[in-house]
Amino acid sequence: MDTAIKLSEYQARRKKVLSGLKGAVGIVFAGEGAPPLLGEWMPDMNFRYLTGLEDEPGAMVFFDPSNPDAKKRIVLLLKPVNPEIDVWDGYRDLVSEKLRAKTGFDTVMRNYGLPRLMTEAAKRTKRLACLHPFASYSAPVSKDLELFQKVSARIPGCSIEDKTDLVLNLRGVKSTGEIKQIKNAIQATAHGIECVMGKIAGGVNERELHNALVGGFAAMGSIRNGFDPIVGSGHNGTVLHYKANNCPTRDGDLMVLDCGAAMAGYSADITRTLPVSGKFTKKQAKLYNIVLKSQRAAINAVKPGATMAQIDAASRKVIVDAGYGDFYPHSIGHHLGLETHDPSPTGTLKEGMVVTIEPGIYLPDESIGIRIEDDILVTKTGSRNLSSMIPKTVEEVEAAIAQARKK
Ligand code: GLY
Ligand code: MN
Ligand code: MN
Numbered sequence: 542m543d544t545a546i547k548l549s550e551y552q553a554r555r556k557k558v559l560s561g562l563k564g565a566v567g568i569v570f571a572g573e574g575a576p577p578l579l580g581e582w583m584p585d586m587n588f589r590y591l592t593g594l595e596d597e598p599g600a601m602v603f604f605d606p607s608n609p610d611a612k613k614r615i616v617l618l619l620k621p622v623n624p625e626i627d628v629w630d631g632y633r634d635l636v637s638e639k640l641r642a643k644t645g646f647d648t649v650m651r652n653y654g655l656p657r658l659m660t661e662a663a664k665r666t667k668r669l670a671c672l673h674p675f676a677s678y679s680a681p682v683s684k685d686l687e688l689f690q691k692v693s694a695r696i697p698g699c700s701i702e703d704k705t706d707l708v709l710n711l712r713g714v715k716s717t718g719e720i721k722q723i724k725n726a727i728q729a730t731a732h733g734i735e736c737v738m739g740k741i742a743g744g745v746n747e748r749e750l751h752n753a754l755v756g757g758f759a760a761m762g763s764i765r766n767g768f769d770p771i772v773g774s775g776h777n778g779t780v781l782h783y784k785a786n787n788c789p790t791r792d793g794d795l796m797v798l799d800c801g802a803a804m805a806g807y808s809a810d811i812t813r814t815l816p817v818s819g820k821f822t823k824k825q826a827k828l829y830n831i832v833l834k835s836q837r838a839a840i841n842a843v844k845p846g847a848t849m850a851q852i853d854a855a856s857r858k859v860i861v862d863a864g865y866g867d868f869y870p871h872s873i874g875h876h877l878g879l880e881t882h883d884p885s886p887t888g889t890l891k892e893g894m895v896v897t898i899e900p901g902i903y904l905p906d907e908s909i910g911i912r913i914e915d916d917i918l919v920t921k922t923g924s925r926n927l928s929s930m931i932p933k934t935v936e937e938v939e940a941a942i943a944q945a946r947k948k
Contacts, residue, residue, distance in 0.1 A: 545805030548645035565670035567604040574598030605662045617646040670704040713886030714893040722807035729802035730809040733757030738945035743792030751786040758802035767801035767808025778910030779903040792818040812914035835859035835900040843924035
């Protein structure tokens with residue numbers, strides 16, 4: 542389990558959920574595991590947020606605010622230990638004082654205990670609250686709603702309530718510990734970008750730069766990327782979610798580098814646009830400065846009480862006024878945290894939220910893609926750019942490439 546965030550913070554998060562349920566029963570599922578050898582399994586991020594557990598597929602947190610036994614109001618349910626499976630997947634603890642201390646739960650049970658817990662709580666409260674986001678009609682019904690529908694078909698009089706905003710609103714406002722991890726992830730990302738700056742030159746393959754980038758993250762202690770980096774030069778830089786990262790670069794082209802290391806589960810999300818030759822052409826610099834002006838206008842609009850729509854409008858106005866409105870196809874940004882695209886909390890921005898600000902101009906006919914992205918903390922009175930140490934103006938980027946090439 543991840544220990545960068547204290548157990549007491551996870552406990553405090555769960556207590557907030559318990560009180561936010563206002564007496565209704567709720568459940569948060571970790572989700573099932575991935576098949577072996579098919580990539581790393583990641584738990585549901587609401588589960589991860591509430592427990593820090595990353596290696597317990599099949600687990601759940603059961604919230605029963607009105608349980609007469611205070612120790613049974615928040616219960617961790619885990620899959621049974623299976624010694625034969627442990628040989629393959631790793632050794633797990635038996636239910637014990639050690640496991641309770643390690644997880645910070647007063648009550649840990651096996652997940653076959655859920656039907657009994659659920660039935661008893663549903664009979665007592667008749668109120669079941671959905672914490673997982675509702676699915677769209679074309680996707681499977683969310684797991685807690687599916688379970689509650691079965692329960693209410695068996696226990697008359699149960700109502701199902703919508704508490705889907707509860708955890709995501711808690712996740713929206715980052716604690717000091719979370720901000721520290723995001724800053725660590727940004728530091729690692731800054732180093733990765735510097736490593737790319739040291740290697741970028743006409744003829745170098747994007748893959749080599751990709752490898753330099755993630756090598757730089759790893760050298761700073763990041764064991765996971767927040768997302769697959771975008772290392773797209775020339776025309777590839779105009780493809781918003783370019784993935785191949787496997788093309789020779791050419792002098793005279795720009796390269797969009799959209800990347801983020803993760804630290805203790807928290808992601809950075811930074812974009813810098815670099816001239817492959819080390820110098821922007823006049824036209825590239827002109828377009829770059831429009832994007833930079835747009836980004837500054839957006840960052841200036843970040844403050845408590847603002848909406849992402851208002852911030853988007855501030856950024857878009859600059860690009861539209863410059864005549865490139867049709868070449869800015871995406872929105873200004875998103876919340877950042879355990880997920881690179883963290884869920885959007887309800888309402889306006891609040892102190893402690895972290896958002897990305899990432900305008901761009903993409904001209905496929907000219908093979909020019911430009912995006913600039915920073916990670917911005919909402920403060921009491923405005924905002925702070927957490928990634929301001931990463932070179933950004935035309936002059937800073939050119940100087941940083943020249944400097945990095947000397948190393
Ligand atoms: N890297 C994806 C994004 O910036 O949203
Ligand atoms: Mn990005
Ligand atoms: Mn982003």
